Structures are given as C-alpha cells and as structure tokens.
Amino acid sequence: MRRLALVAGVFALACSSSNDDPATPKVDGGADAAAPEPAVRFLMDGKEAVRAFWGDPVTIEVTGMPPGSSVTLRARADIVNQEAESWATYTADASGTVNVDTTSAVDGSYTGVEPEGLVWSMTPATDTADELAFDDFRVRVESEGATVAEGTLGRYYLADDVTQMDVVESGLVGAFYAPPGGAHPTLITFGGSEGGLTGGQTLAWYYASLGYSVLALAYFNVPGLPQYLTQVPLEYFDTARQWLETRPEADTTRIAVMGGSRGGELALALGATFPWVKAVIASVPSGVSWGAPQLGNTEVSSWTYQSQGLAFVPFDWTAQPTFTQDADGVELEHDRALFESSIAKATPTKLDLASFRVEQTQGPILMIAGADDQLWPSCQLAQIAWDRLEKSGHVDKYGDELVCAPDAGHFSPVVGSPTVGLHRAYHPITKQWLALGGTPAGTAHAKRNADTKIRALLQKALASP
Known part of the structure; x- marks a missing residue:
C-alpha cells in the first residue's frame, strides 16, 4: 500500500542585516528597524509544524504584512491523486497578521471566520501544471497581485509505524x-x-x-x-x-x-x-x-x-x-x-x-x-x-x-x-x-x-x- 505520509517543509523568508553591529542596541519601531518579511506558518497547539496527521486541526497564520492590507491565501493540495484548490482574501490586522482561526475572510471560496475553510472549500484544480507531492498542502500568500510568501505542510493519513x-x-x-x-x-x-x-x-x-x-x-x-x-x-x-x-x-x-x-x-x-x-x-x-x-x-x-x-x-x-x-x-x-x-x-x-x-x-x-x-x-x-x-x-x-x-x-x-x-x-x-x-x-x-x-x-x- 502506498504510504500516505510525506515529509514537507515550510518555506518562509527571513530578514537580517549582516552590517548590524551587535554592540549597537536596537530601538523597536525606530527608523532603522527592519520591517519583517511576509511569512506563512502552520501551527499545532501554538507550535510550528511541517507535518501533521490528516485529521488534526492546523492553524494557518500569515505575518509580516502591511497593517490593513488585502491578503489573499491560495491553497492547493493533492487529494487522493486529484489536485484541488481554494482561496480566500483577508485584511491584515494592526500587527500585519492574518490568522485563519480568528480573521474573517471577506471574499473567496468561503467567507467569514472558517479555521478550516481552505481545506473544506477546495474544488478540483483547473490545471495541473504545478503538481504537488502526494498529500502535500501548500499555501501561497499574495499581495497586490504578487506572491510574497509560501508554505507547504506534509500530511499523512496512515502513520508510518502502523x-x-x-x-x-x-x-x-x-x-x-x-x-x-x-x-x-x-x-x-x-x-x-x-x-x-x-x-x-x-x-x-x-x-x-x-x-x-x-x-x-x-x-x-x-x-x-x-x-x-x-x-x-x-x-x-x-x-x-x-x-x-x-x-x-x-x-x-x-x-x-x-x-x-x-x-x-x-x-x-x-x-x-x-x-x-x-x-x-x-x-x-x-x-x-x-x-x-x-x-x-x-x-x-x-x-x-x-x-x-x-x-x-x-x-x-x-x-x-x-x-x-x-x-x-x-x-x-x-x-x-x-x-x-x-x-x-x-x-x-x-x-x-x-x-x-x-x-x-x-x-x-x-x-x-x-x-x-x-x-x-x-x-x-x-x-x-x-x-x-x-x-x-x-x-x-x-x-x-x-x-x-x-x-x-x-x-x-x-x-x-x-x-x-x-x-x-x-x-x-x-x-x-x-x-x-x-x-x-x-x-x-x-x-x-x-x-x-x-x-x-x-x-x-x-x-x-
């Protein structure tokens, strides 16, 4: 039987300056403070996850967005060898964050606060040009028409040791x-x-x-x-x-x-x-x-x-x-x-x-x-x-x-x-x-x-x- 578990990683952009002097104190919010880069994370019990059991609830969180900006999440997954997709548009909060557990989607394949909306609202993908590994679940973050972050969660239906x-x-x-x-x-x-x-x-x-x-x-x-x-x-x-x-x-x-x-x-x-x-x-x-x-x-x-x-x-x-x-x-x-x-x-x-x-x-x-x-x-x-x-x-x-x-x-x-x-x-x-x-x-x-x-x-x- 084909294994339903695949290991995948979460890709997130990180930002740091190699010219920073470690002896120089940083001032939060100062003119020289680097703005965080957009990133998407998958969380289980508050901890970042790269792999999860199929039925366990997973929180999707986007950070580093301009406060009040329009943020679109596009999800894609391989569901039993059939690629499926969904999407939702949110407004980032004052800290530049979108958390699907608490933020209301204003448009998309669903609207409102739907923690698992990106999963349950999926429909067959209109193309297969961007094929995913079996049971991978990917989320791309778009702002102003450009992809600014991407993350992939590996999911499994049958544990490896069963x-x-x-x-x-x-x-x-x-x-x-x-x-x-x-x-x-x-x-x-x-x-x-x-x-x-x-x-x-x-x-x-x-x-x-x-x-x-x-x-x-x-x-x-x-x-x-x-x-x-x-x-x-x-x-x-x-x-x-x-x-x-x-x-x-x-x-x-x-x-x-x-x-x-x-x-x-x-x-x-x-x-x-x-x-x-x-x-x-x-x-x-x-x-x-x-x-x-x-x-x-x-x-x-x-x-x-x-x-x-x-x-x-x-x-x-x-x-x-x-x-x-x-x-x-x-x-x-x-x-x-x-x-x-x-x-x-x-x-x-x-x-x-x-x-x-x-x-x-x-x-x-x-x-x-x-x-x-x-x-x-x-x-x-x-x-x-x-x-x-x-x-x-x-x-x-x-x-x-x-x-x-x-x-x-x-x-x-x-x-x-x-x-x-x-x-x-x-x-x-x-x-x-x-x-x-x-x-x-x-x-x-x-x-x-x-x-x-x-x-x-x-x-x-x-x-x-």
Whole structure:
C-alpha cells in the first residue's frame, strides 16, 4: 500500500542585516528597524509544524504584512491523486497578521471566520501544471497581485509505524491495522449499504494512526460473503472478536464498534447484542432495523441472530423517491421520504419490535446525525434509540450523546478533506446518484465536531482500567 505520509517543509523568508553591529542596541519601531518579511506558518497547539496527521486541526497564520492590507491565501493540495484548490482574501490586522482561526475572510471560496475553510472549500484544480507531492498542502500568500510568501505542510493519513495485514480466515474478510507495541484498545469498523471493505478500511487507517488497533470488516458485497445486505448474521462480528483474541496487539476487554448509515444501524445492533462491546459510535444511524427489499415488493431481514431474522420496519411501497438535479446537472435520488412514510405508517408494535434494545449496551453510545440528511432522516431515526436510552437511565449511567448537526446531511465523521460535492454519492449497488444533503460548511463543521467527540469518547470509554 502506498504510504500516505510525506515529509514537507515550510518555506518562509527571513530578514537580517549582516552590517548590524551587535554592540549597537536596537530601538523597536525606530527608523532603522527592519520591517519583517511576509511569512506563512502552520501551527499545532501554538507550535510550528511541517507535518501533521490528516485529521488534526492546523492553524494557518500569515505575518509580516502591511497593517490593513488585502491578503489573499491560495491553497492547493493533492487529494487522493486529484489536485484541488481554494482561496480566500483577508485584511491584515494592526500587527500585519492574518490568522485563519480568528480573521474573517471577506471574499473567496468561503467567507467569514472558517479555521478550516481552505481545506473544506477546495474544488478540483483547473490545471495541473504545478503538481504537488502526494498529500502535500501548500499555501501561497499574495499581495497586490504578487506572491510574497509560501508554505507547504506534509500530511499523512496512515502513520508510518502502523502495521497492516489482510484477514481472510475463519469466514472473515477484512484488514487489521495496529500501532507498535502490545495490547491497544481496539475498534471494529465497517461501512454501510455500499458493502465491501472500503468504508471500514477508511476508518481503520484513521484510528490506527491515533493509537488504536483496528479490524476493518466487510460483511457483504465481497467474494466469500453475501452479495447483498441480506440476512447477515450478527455472530459474524463475534467471530471477529474471537479472532482479535489471537492478536497480541489487541486488548479485547476494550472494544468499540463503529459504522455509518446501515453500518450505524449495525453498530447499534451489535452493542445491544454482545456484552463485549464497550462503546458504540454510530454515524447517521437508524435506531430500528430495516429489511432487505426483494423482487415483488417483498422484504427479508437484513440481520439475523441465533438463526432468526431480526424484526424490521416494513417499507411503505406506496411512497416514492423524489428526484432533483444539482448544479452540475446530475440527477439525484432523494430517499428520505420513503423512510419517513414507512415510520409514520408502522404500528407502535412493529416499531417497538424493530427497535434495537440499545439500553442493554455495556458502554457509552455516541450517535452523530444530520438534520438535512436526504438519504434517510437520520436525526429522527437516531432519536428512536435515544428515547430508549433516556427512558432506561442508560444516558445517566454512561453519558450517551446524540448530535443532530444542522446543515449537515448523510456524512462520514472522518475530517480533513474537502466537503464540496459531498451532497451526493454514487451507490455502487443501485447504480444511482443519491442525494445526501448538507452544505459544504455545515458538513465540515459537523465532521470536526464529530471527530472531537469521537476522540474524547474513545479515550474515556476504552481507557486502561
């Protein structure tokens, strides 16, 4: 696998006079004082950085500009072999400084105070004449039409010291990632209705780089497993836990499960079923089980346990998706109304039978949802689980949390990439462009908030006893 980490340096102009007499005192602000040269720096926790983990927040600061001058920052990055760019214009403060964490952009690919705006507002570059190294992030500073400073930050998605291995045994299909050293707190990650391994693997790279041992699992749509999300046995994931017990890198007394969309539904189901699950992170999830549509408007269970299909909310087959065209002319399918209608028409008994017994989970549950989710109403569906958690006292005992992010759609919690274009996704099984909802800014803010909460929950829930 290609390494995602590249070392890069920060270029900044420095100014000093070789004719200065060290015995002659300097007078700040005097006529002979040399004006500082423009420079751009990348800061982490107040310290200058030349390399950073993909998801860590980085402050961009420009110094040495004329006070009150117009300063344009032009960012460019290699995002998975696709060059992308963004820009923003600021006004330097009285000290000649622009700090993107606190200074408001007056024009550009975003406006206002947006600490990560140069990242999330990126769009594909109109040219590739100035190619960057893989995963480099460069910022050029312009004033009066000229480039006056430049800096490049190296970013990595998978830490250099993380080991990785394919897992195709015991009926499992996945990949295992581990930091160096012995038994680490452990995650089991997986994707959603797209199937395959990519969704779980993306999460695994990210969290293994943060110090967790992670087993990414496929559970359908790969050779050796069901083709579709149909009657998937929950015991498959208990087999994964047993496999992890053979790995010295994994502490199986501290396991969290993490997934999104149908994978978020699955994460809630696993927490409700297996006492070894010590934390659940479910993004844009459903607190009820949904079926697997078949020909002739029929359904079967998506999940089974002890050879019995889990009860599910029946689809309202009279409801229809709606279709819109986005600014690029792409036809998008909106499925939210299908789920809303199905919930509205389900009897209280059927809703209760299909609801996961999340209150049985032996650890905290974090649910992240999007208020503008156009695939399904994730806030409403997560609320079903939340009501059970509150009523049972689980929230008081474990500190569960439900976040319904405004202006966010159907999104992944992984942060650090552009969010322009994340209002849609192509589904590899249905072969249809799906509307996900959300605005670029709203989705970016939701991702950062989710990342912060997930890190805090994992650190607390999976701490050493």
